[in-house]
Amino acid sequence: GNGNANENTDGGNGEGAETEELEGSVVIDGSGTVYPFMARMAENYMGEQENVSVEVSRAGTSAGFSKFLAEDGTDFNNASRPIKDEEKAKAEELGIEVQELKVALDGLTFVINKENDWATDLTEQEIKDIFLASAGKKKWSDVRPDFPAEEIKTYGPNENHGTYEFFFENILEEQQLVDDINLQQDYSTLVDLVSKDKNAIAFFGYGYYASNTDKLSAVKVDFGNGPVAPSVDTIAEDGDYAPFTRPVFSYLNVNHAKEKPQVLDYAIYTMENANAVAEETGFAPLPEEEIKTTVDALNNLK
Amino acid sequence: MKHVNVEQVQKKMGSRLFANTFAKTLFLLATLFGLVVLVVLIYRVIQDGAAWINFDFLTNKLSTDPERAGIMGAILGTLWLMAVVAPVTMVLGVGTAIYLEEYAKKGRIQSIIQTNISNLAGVPSVVFGLLGLTVFARGMELGNVVLAGGLTMALLVLPVVVVSSQEAIRAVPQFLREASFGMGATKWQTVKNVVLPASLPGILTGTILALSRAIGETAPLVVLGIPALLIPLPDSIFDKFTILPVQIYYWTLDSALVAEYTNLAAATILILLIVLFVMNSVAILIRNKFQKRY
Amino acid sequence: MQKSTRQDQHSRPAVSDLIAQKKKNRTVGSTLEKLVPGILFGIAAVSIITTVGILLTLITETVLFFQEVNFFSFFTGTELKPLGQNAVFGVLPLLTGTLISTAIAMLVAIPIGLMTAIYLSEYASEKARRILKPILEILAGIPTIVYGFFAFTFVTPLLRSFIPGLEPTNILSPGLVMGIMIIPMVASLSEDAMSAVPNSMREGALALGSTKLEVTWKVVVPAAISGIIASFVLGISRAIGETMIVTIASGSSKNFTFDITQSMQTMTAYIVEVSGGEAAAGTTLYHSLYAVAMTLFVFTLVMNFIAQYISRRFREEY
């Protein structure tokens, strides 16, 4: 339900200069990974534009796209993976023009319980094996003989999430996951589950780990050159954790941006402040020139 | 021949009396169990939340930063919701009660409506949420605004108001109606001038209890799709909104993300419990003050 | 006659004349009078319309769902994977979740509720009753979200300290807390039923040398049994429909299992999870919401009918 479109049909307000007071609403849904980033961004923005209401939800990337690509859909969809071809096709069919905003970089992080003192560093292959049905790793001792002979409990975000799709498609190369993996809708549920289960291992965006370092440990991953801990530095584009790094996006409905000045204004604001907010919320920043290009593209929409 | 042996009876007496005392203790403990749970629950909530309640917490807008987060939005949302639920349920509930008690002929239609109301009272609240989502939010294209939420909640608590209003109307003695009819008053005049004023305290009590049920319900509004982060304050029934229980829900869900959210949730629970306690006390006061005047 | 004499005494016309005069202008009033029954009937019909609305909403979308998913495989399927490309819709994981949580809740609510009712109705002094009943009412008035919070942040950690295998989200803890929530309902309905048993019955039993326990167990409870059972059935219906406690404290695993230490999802929690902004209208996922809600609705409706039937059919005539 996005009745907000009607709220602003009078729309005349925001056409002028940037200093002008804007009003109306901005509706954002999509990635849970990007949610902390976007929530903070929205909050900051509303501090400056008091009459604009930005609401942020976190249904997950894929679920978000289905709400974004609809009549009267959302204004932005956050995504932790790029838009898919079939989603593009859907947009075209509906006549929605979509602008991709790459907002930050995230590192796929594998977290374990604080009491887990064996799996603190694993090789890239070991991690994949843990999650692959074909590898048949039931117990930690199956991964390495000196690990305890206890059952591995795998957790992750469910299929609504870009994070799941990134892991499944880009890292596991679409091979089947173990059947008993516990997939959840909410990231905080995952944090909670892992923090209370000694044999747990889960994957999600770095940001969720960064705000829970007191509850979880991150697995250092050996990509061939020794174990690397994920951090804002290592997940950067040329960092040592780069194999598990992915860009995160927000997709803008350009039609809405043209109709509603507050939507466009918010898009520009997001890009201009992306790196600052990224740092606060556990993402790696983007190169300045990349941001500049996006901002220019947005300014052209006016 | 004697079948009942006095000595044997006496021998058994001891164990029977012990069983009685034992059972009595057990029953008392069972009764106190509820009390204990209540105490623990409230103690826990106070422990987690009391320290977080202050003026800023009550008056600030929502924020992702626990130090700055406040529940003004949820408080206003709750008030706006009541502003829809109260008149709608009053009109529907009291109207239905008047119809059933004063106008309907005892028969099929009346018993169908009556049965329907008691069944409606047993329909899970999520189902009402779906009704609201389908009919008000999507069907009528209201979106997830106060009006849609309020109408959903109004239907949800309607049976409470109907039943308590019926009881209140039934408690108005017949002789008052006769007195009015005897003056040449019409039925509606009698209902309006005699029956309703006399049953008003009962109706109000029921309505307040229904309202307190409405502002404590979470599921229907979650189904309706209240955004996780909604900072602006609602200022009309066409605005998006959140209410105290929904805020508690999201903070509990996100407590793994930011640990302090547990405290915010607890603090909000305290506020909600206080509001409910006040509302119920008012209801009881009204009931006691105006009870049995004839 | 007297009317005219009265008019002489006073400057104003007689009341009866005034009334007659007003009556002529009262067509508006009498029109209203004629409309009122119709208006009130319209209002009373809203509750019927609501039921019809619920049914229509559920049925239309459920029908769409069963065009996409086989009816039989839905009700016998043990696998529920509503998301992703290869969605599978089997409702059994939700049914077991619902039934198990209800069973746990009733294991708490029935004995404790009944014992509470017995204590209040048969043993407690007037003074104790006056203190205890309002406390139960408070317990009944606490919003379920608060119970959910309580289950998640207090009961689960507490249970985990002595049930080692218990998962952080599990069906046991919300089941227990749901039971606590239902205690007041069972207690107060059962107490009503027992209070309706006439005192002469108790006197008859006491005069035969019964202890209070024997009076209660052999005479009062059997005499009130239909009301007591109806209270249980209503409790079950309430447990089946309860949402927030399980949503918060039982996670969202859709495994088909009977292990109460595991996370399970109930029908209600599924509805919250899927509708909470995720499903776009028109998808199978969205339709599944209604199919599950329909199942839930039928369950609770049947329970309510059973309760009504029991208390009507077996109402004791003393």
Added chain:
Amino acid sequence: MTVLTGKANAKTNNLSASTGSETENKKIVYNTKDLNLWYGEDHALKNINLPIHENEVTAIIGPSGCGKSTYIKTLNRMVEMIPIVRISGEILYRERNIFDKNFQVEDLRTRVGMVFQKPNPFPKSIYENVAYGPKIHGIRDKKILDEIVEKSLKGAAIWNEVKDRLNENAYGLSGGQQQRLCIARALAIEPDVILMDEPTSALDPISTLKVEELVQELKKDFSIIIVTHNMQQAARISDKTAFFLSGEVIEFAETDKIFSTPSDKRTEDYITGRFG
């Protein structure tokens, strides 16, 4: 049984004819003709014929359950509030059949006031109780209302007791005061006839006396029909008396005559306390 009824009727008619001469200057306000009433299967009023004259007090006496209340409630059609009631016959009020389709029952009740066995004031102020009738009939003018209230309360002989507390709740009054307030309330719409169903049975002797005096006073302006269990009361205050027995009118005549020389054995038995 029908024979008996026939006899009773015949007698009643004779009587009313004979009394007719004495009251021939007085008009008939209410004339009941062959009235029968059933509660479901229960035949509660049987072939009632009863002419009631203007500016008189007509008492209705009879043992419990004989149909007194039923009859008096039929006169203003209040009895129809009970769904199982069926009626045949006619009641003419001022020569119009009250069961006529065109006769609005609210109209009838506006002209015919009623006072009940138990005082039944509304849970409102004393003022509002009396003003209730005029208000529902559309009189809104505060000055006129004030006048009506004062006059009615004076008419019911209670003005002096309540004039300083008109805005207090009527439930603060004693039972006797409440009953007189109810009479005032009936007077406020200046009815033509006042029906009273055992108006003093819930009152103490002193209040009873006051109400009795009031009834005597009121008959100057109104026609009064009063049901009473109390034979002495009937003898004291009424001009005519009708004796009911199991739904029939056994005898109807001047009160003096009924109490001195009743024509029917059953009347005599009842009056002398042999049954009832």
Added chain:
Amino acid sequence: MTVLTGKANAKTNNLSASTGSETENKKIVYNTKDLNLWYGEDHALKNINLPIHENEVTAIIGPSGCGKSTYIKTLNRMVEMIPIVRISGEILYRERNIFDKNFQVEDLRTRVGMVFQKPNPFPKSIYENVAYGPKIHGIRDKKILDEIVEKSLKGAAIWNEVKDRLNENAYGLSGGQQQRLCIARALAIEPDVILMDEPTSALDPISTLKVEELVQELKKDFSIIIVTHNMQQAARISDKTAFFLSGEVIEFAETDKIFSTPSDKRTEDYITGRFG
């Protein structure tokens, strides 16, 4: 008032002494000594002294509210179910004070059966009603229970009417049958004394007669104390009669004597229907 009480007591004592000679071979089952009972502030029983003998029917008569039910309920301590009751004095049952700490009330009630004014069978089968008492006292053997049920129902003169429908619900019986069932239920635990509080007041004349005959029959095996409103009944069935008046025993003597030559004026007045 105290003077009066004193007088009454003195008389009562004399009487019991005088009757003592005639029944000296019979033991005293119940002896009430200086019993006083209050409901809150309300002094309901005043200085009662009453010896009751074995295998006799003792009737208690008196106007409504005089304390008959209160007294009989004190004999099996049922009166204590009302929280505001206070008691002083003694009641000796078989020479033991029933208010004694060591005297279990369940024990007392097992030996003293009671039949109430309104029949109060349990909503169970006829069989279960009668078997209830034996069962709670630990008799489980089906054969013994069958025997007890048959014997008790025969004892209560209802066996023939119910023997073919023992498993039907007791509520299917008529009022009179229900009352006899309640008597059978009391007999089933083979009590020593049976207390009856107006056992026939809810029954029709034929049922009443049956119960009266039964009482006469039962006194061979039991001591019976019966409260009755019905003077004729007391005269017909009792051996001794106690006349209560506002909580006091005015007179206690052989029934014949009470009804032929009462010693107290008030007794005479009551018996001849001058009040009550």
